[in-house]
Amino acid sequence: MTSVGSTIRSTVQFLNCSENITMNCTNFTNASSTSASFMSEEKESMWSTITRITLCCLVFILNLLGNTMVCIVVNRSRKLRSSRNYYYGLFLVNLSVADMTVAIFIMPFVLMFYETGKYPFGFYGSTAACKLIPTLSLMCQGASIYSLASLTLQRYIGIVYPLKARLTLFRVKLVLTLVWFFAFLNAFPLIIVSDGVPTPKYNQYSCDEYWPNGWLRFGYTLYLFLFEYLVPLAIICMTYTKMALVLCNREKEFEGIRSCTKKTKLSWMYF
Numbered sequence: 475m476t477s478v479g480s481t482i483r484s485t486v487q488f489l490n491c492s493e494n495i496t497m498n499c500t501n502f503t504n505a506s507s508t509s510a511s512f513m514s515e516e517k518e519s520m521w522s523t524i525t526r527i528t529l530c531c532l533v534f535i536l537n538l539l540g541n542t543m544v545c546i547v548v549n550r551s552r553k554l555r556s557s558r559n560y561y562y563g564l565f566l567v568n569l570s571v572a573d574m575t576v577a578i579f580i581m582p583f584v585l586m587f588y589e590t591g592k593y594p595f596g597f598y599g600s601t602a603a604c605k606l607i608p609t610l611s612l613m614c615q616g617a618s619i620y621s622l623a624s625l626t627l628q629r630y631i632g633i634v635y636p637l638k639a640r641l642t643l644f645r646v647k648l649v650l651t652l653v654w655f656f657a658f659l660n661a662f663p664l665i666i667v668s669d670g671v672p673t674p675k676y677n678q679y680s681c682d683e684y685w686p687n688g689w690l691r692f693g694y695t696l697y698l699f700l701f702e703y704l705v706p707l708a709i710i711c712m713t714y715t716k717m718a719l720v721l722c723n724r725e726k727e728f729e730g731i732r733s734c735t736k737k738t739k740l741s742w743m744y745f
Contacts, residue, residue, distance in 0.1 A: 541570035604670035616657030
């Protein structure tokens, strides 16, 4: 009986030891898998950050190079030395200036805010940047859209009503001034409602729009959708469709005139 009891005690001790070893191995395995997943997430985060910064730098460089080349070509091209082509070139330069403004004054700060959670220059600088950067971005966006719509309308007038299309430097300056004025008016509410709120727990800032109520936010969003997207898109589509139809009709008229001229020449030859 004594030997049997000792055998049972030995077996129980062995099983307890085996269970402890199994639990330790399981804990070690879980810790290893957790550590591996954490390292993979950290590595993925690092690579995603590097990829994002690289792409932003590439877009920044291409933006500056491309728009600078547009300005140089408009200034030096022989085809743009005539007054009418030069005035059309001013619209292209205006588009380039709007795009370069986004690249120089917006992209670096937005990237910095995205990576660090705050703008530079401290809290007051972050609050000012939170108000100015979205406003400037929306203003440049509106200026680009309205410049494209204005250029399309000028081409439409030049093709459909060629005798009335008399661009002057004063008219071009007036149109471009109105373009930037209305673009600024559309973006001005962001100066009032945008604000930076510090989050001390993470040492970051929350830059957001704080509207008095949801209806004002919805109304402003709907206004931007209509007058910075839908209406300019409709104007551009309708004017280019009309221009295409006018050019096709003129081509048919020219073909008819050519055929009549050929028939007249042949009849004179027979007589």
